[in-house]
Amino acid sequence: GESVGLHLPTLSVQEGDNSIINCAYSNSASDYFIWYKQESGKGPQFIIDIRSNMDKRQGQRVTVLLNKTVKHLSLQIAATQPGDSAVYFCAENFWMDSSYKLIFGSGTRLLVRP
Amino acid sequence: DVKVTQSSRYLVKRTGEKVFLECVQDMDHENMFWYRQDPGLGLRLIYFSYDVKMKEKGDIPEGYSVSREKKERFSLILESASTNQTSMYLCASSYTGTEGNQPQHFGDGTRLSIL
Numbered sequence: 001g002e003s004v005g006l007h008l009p010t011l012s013v014q015e016g017d018n019s020i021i022n023c024a025y026s027n028s029a030s031d032y033f034i035w036y037k038q039e040s041g042k043g044p045q046f047i048i049d050i051r052s053n054m055d056k057r058q059g060q061r062v063t064v065l066l067n068k069t070v071k072h073l074s075l076q077i078a079a080t081q082p083g084d085s086a087v088y089f090c091a092e093n094f095w096m097d098s099s100y101k102l103i104f105g106s107g108t109r110l111l112v113r114p
Numbered sequence: 115d116v117k118v119t120q121s122s123r124y125l126v127k128r129t130g131e132k133v134f135l136e137c138v139q140d141m142d143h144e145n146m147f148w149y150r151q152d153p154g155l156g157l158r159l160i161y162f163s164y165d166v167k168m169k170e171k172g173d174i175p176e177g178y179s180v181s182r183e184k185k186e187r188f189s190l191i192l193e194s195a196s197t198n199q200t201s202m203y204l205c206a207s208s209y210t211g212t213e214g215n216q217p218q219h220f221g222d223g224t225r226l227s228i229l
Contacts, residue, residue, distance in 0.1 A: 031214075031215075032214065032215040034217050034218075036220075041222070042222050042223070043118075043204050043206075043220035043221050043222045043223045044157075044204070044220045045220070046217045046218075046219055049217050051214060051215075089156075089157075093215050099162075099164075099170065100215060102159075102218065104156050104157040105156070106154075106156045107156065
């Protein structure tokens, strides 16, 4: 079946460095993608989204890149801070069985070293 | 900011009990969702609703039901709780924009333990 996966389950970075979290998706019909951050004891928090008609979108300290040719999504965090430590999920959205489906990846844990 | 509020952060119930989990959103969103999150299994959709009085089964609806009597409130019901329903339950909401899909916004979850 269709699924969303992540290449790296845990990423450790030095404070101040840039972080890159990767995600592979398998459904070529997916037209909307979302990145979430989940801190311990909290629900997923929306970070940034991108539609399939774009290949790059920037937010505050974050950039999402979409490569539809290889079905790859990445989240770049600039100048990583201790508060960025969390689990990050990507999610893909596609139309199936008369409704939109949002499929979540399993998550990557980002650890920021002081 | 979108605010999705789940009534309980932690809940402990006994096997066979009927359990109600409540979720309220304050952004007039049409769409509401219930997920459970388990280690190694990620987020799985239980039920969702695109409008008041409307409900649709998600991927794992067995053992659950839902109620959407008002637009802002979406309740998850465990008809007869079992130990395999011990989990983190997450509620989310979103709106349907003219520009296309919109992100789902989540509450902080209810950690439910069934003894």
